[in-house]
Amino acid sequence: MSQASDSPVSDPPTGGSSGISTPPRRACHACDSCHRRKIKCDGSTPPCDWCRHHNVTCTFNRVKGGRRKRQAGSIKLRKKNIIQRIGRIEQILIENFRRREDETSQISIGAGTGTSVTNTTSSDPSVDSLGRIFLTSYKLGDINVFHGVPYITPKGQKWIGFRHEDNAFNWPQIPLWQNQQTLFKPGCLPRPSMQDLPARHLVDALFAYYQSSGFAVQLPLVDPVLFALTIDEAYSSDITDERRAALLKAYIFAFLATGPLMGNQRPNLIPDTDARVYEVAEQLTPYIYAARASTEIVDALVMLVIYHFSCGSIHAADISLSLASRLLFTMGAHLYPGKTMDESPEEQRDLETRAVLHRRDLFWMCFTLDMEITFRTGRPPIMAYTSCDLTFPAYYLKQISPGFTGVAKLPGDLRLSIIKSKAYEKLYSPHSLNNSDAEILRDIRELDDMLENWRLSLPLESRPTLSFSEDTKITRSPHITAADINPILTRLEYHHCMTTIHQAGSRCKTWADNRMIDQGLTTSMELALESSRSLLSYLNSMEPIFLPNLFWIILFYPISAALVLFSNILLNPLSASAACDLKQLGECLEIVTKKVQFNSGLSDSNLSHMKHVRCAAEEIYRMGQKAVAQAKQAEVQGSSAASEALDSEMEYMQIQ
Structure with a gap:
C-alpha cells in the first residue's frame, strides 16, 4: 500500500495479494472542523470524535502551507552576516571611544586655562544610567522625578552635532514642555545695588586663611579650585552680563559672611557682617528664580544657611536650606556619583569631577543640618532619607575606620544624622502619633539599639558615655582646635538624641491616662532624664573653652x-x-x-x-x-x- 507524501488522507486501497481492502487511515494532523475550532482531533480514523458526535463530514481539504526548505549554505551565510555586523559595531564603538577621548582632553585643557565647568552632570555609569535614554552608547534623554519626559541633554546634543556634521547644533537646556521664559525679564531684574566688592587682597586673605584652617575640612563650603576661578571672574573687567555679575557679587559676599565663623582671623577683616548678609539674601533671591541651578547659587545659599544657623536664626536657615536642597535635587546631588569618581585622586580630578563631588559634599551638609533643624523644631524634614541615595563618601569610610587621625570632614556624623531621620519617622511623624503603646516601645528599643551600636563604633577616646564622670571632663585650655570641635558637638548630639528617643515613651496611653509610669516605661523615662543630666554636667565642665x-x-x-x-x-x-x-x-x-x-x-x-x-x-x-x-x-x-x-x-x- 502506497501513500502520497503530501496527502493528508491515505490513498484508496488497492488490491493486494490477498485481495482484502483496508479502511482509510488518517494522518496525525487535525481535520478541517477541529482545526477551525482549535480543538484536539483525537480520532484515529475518520470521522473523528467531534465530527461523529456532531454528525458532520470529517474532511481534510484545507490547503497547507508547506515548510520553506532551507537553502544550501544558509547557516554559513547567516554566520557571515553576523560576523560582518559585529565588525561594523566594533568600528562604531572605536570611533565613539575616540570622540570621548577628544572631549575629555578638551575638558582637561579647559581646566588648565581657567574655563569654569560647574553645571555639568556626573558621567559615572552608576548615576547616568538612572532613568536615561541611550543610543549607540551616547546619553540622549533624561527621565527622572524632576523632568518626567525625555529631553535632549548637552551630551546628546554633542552626539547629534557630530552625526550631522553640525557642531553648532543648539537645543533648549530645559524640557520643551516647560515654560522657557524667565520669571524676571532682563529689564525688570534689579540692578546690582550692593556696595562694590571689597579689595581683592581682603578676599584672597580670607580665602587663604579658610584653606589653611580646619574650618575648610569640617565645612567644605567651596571647592578651592572652583572658587579661585570664581574670584577671578568676579573681579574681571571683562564680565558684561549684569545678572552674572550680580550673582558672583552675592556669592563673594556670602563667603565673606562666614568669615567670623572661622575663628582667629585678623580683626576687622570683614566689618559689618549682618548688613552684608541681608544684602546678599536680597540680591540673590530674584536670580534663584530667574537663573538655572548652578554650583555658585547653591554655594551661596549653603553659606547663608551656615551663617544663620550659627547665629541662632533657625527660621532663616530653614528657608535657605529648603531652596538649597531643591537645587541640589535638580542637579542630582542626592544620588551617589559612583565609586570610580568618588575614589579618584584629588590631583587628577578635572573641573567637572570637582563640581560633582563638591555638590555631593553640599548635599551631606544640607542633610545633616536638615536633621538637626528637624530635631530642634519638630518640623518635617526637607530631605527624606527614603528619597536619597545615602551611600557614604569614600573619605567618610576612612574617617570612621579604626586608627584614623586628623580632622573629620563634614560637620557631625552622617550615621547619627540617619538615626535622627529614622527617629523622627518612627516616633514623631504624623502617622506615628497613632501607634499603640507596644509599637512605640518597640520603635524606642530599635532606635536605642541603633544609637548604641553607633556609639560603640566610635573610638574610645571620643566615645560618649551615658553618665557624666570626671573622666569625660574637658581639660581647661585657652585655645581649641578644629579637631576638638567635632567630638564636643558629637557628644552633645548623642545626649540630645538619647533624650529625644526615650522621651517619646511619655506618649504612651498608659502614661497619659493615669500619669503613672508603668514598669515598661520606667527605663525609657529614666534614660531620658539621666541623659539630660549628663548633658548639663558635660557643658558645665567645658565652659572655659x-x-x-x-x-x-x-x-x-x-x-x-x-x-x-x-x-x-x-x-x-x-x-x-x-x-x-x-x-x-x-x-x-x-x-x-x-x-x-x-x-x-x-x-x-x-x-x-x-x-x-x-x-x-x-x-x-x-x-x-x-x-x-x-x-x-x-x-x-x-x-x-x-x-x-x-x-x-x-x-x-x-x-x-
Missing part, C-alpha cells in the same frame, strides 16, 4: 535639657532626684549668664536676644524652686493636719 562662634549652636542643648529636668521637677517635686535636678537648673543658668560676657564680638541684635535667653533660664530656675517649695509646704501642712487629727482622735478615745 566656649567659643563665640559656637555659642548659638550649643545654646540649644542646655535649654532643652533644662526643660526635661524642669518637667520632672513639676511631676515629682518631692522625689530624691528633684533636688539634684534643681541644682543642675542653677548650673544651666550659670552657663547662660557667663557665656554672655564671652560673646562681646556678636552683633547688638544677637546680644539682645541672648538677654531674653538668660531671662528665660532665670524664670525656669525660679519656677522649679517654687514648685519644690510648695510641695514641701503642702507636705508639712498635710503632716500637721494629720497629726492634729490623730491627737483629737486619741483625746476622744480617752474620754470614752
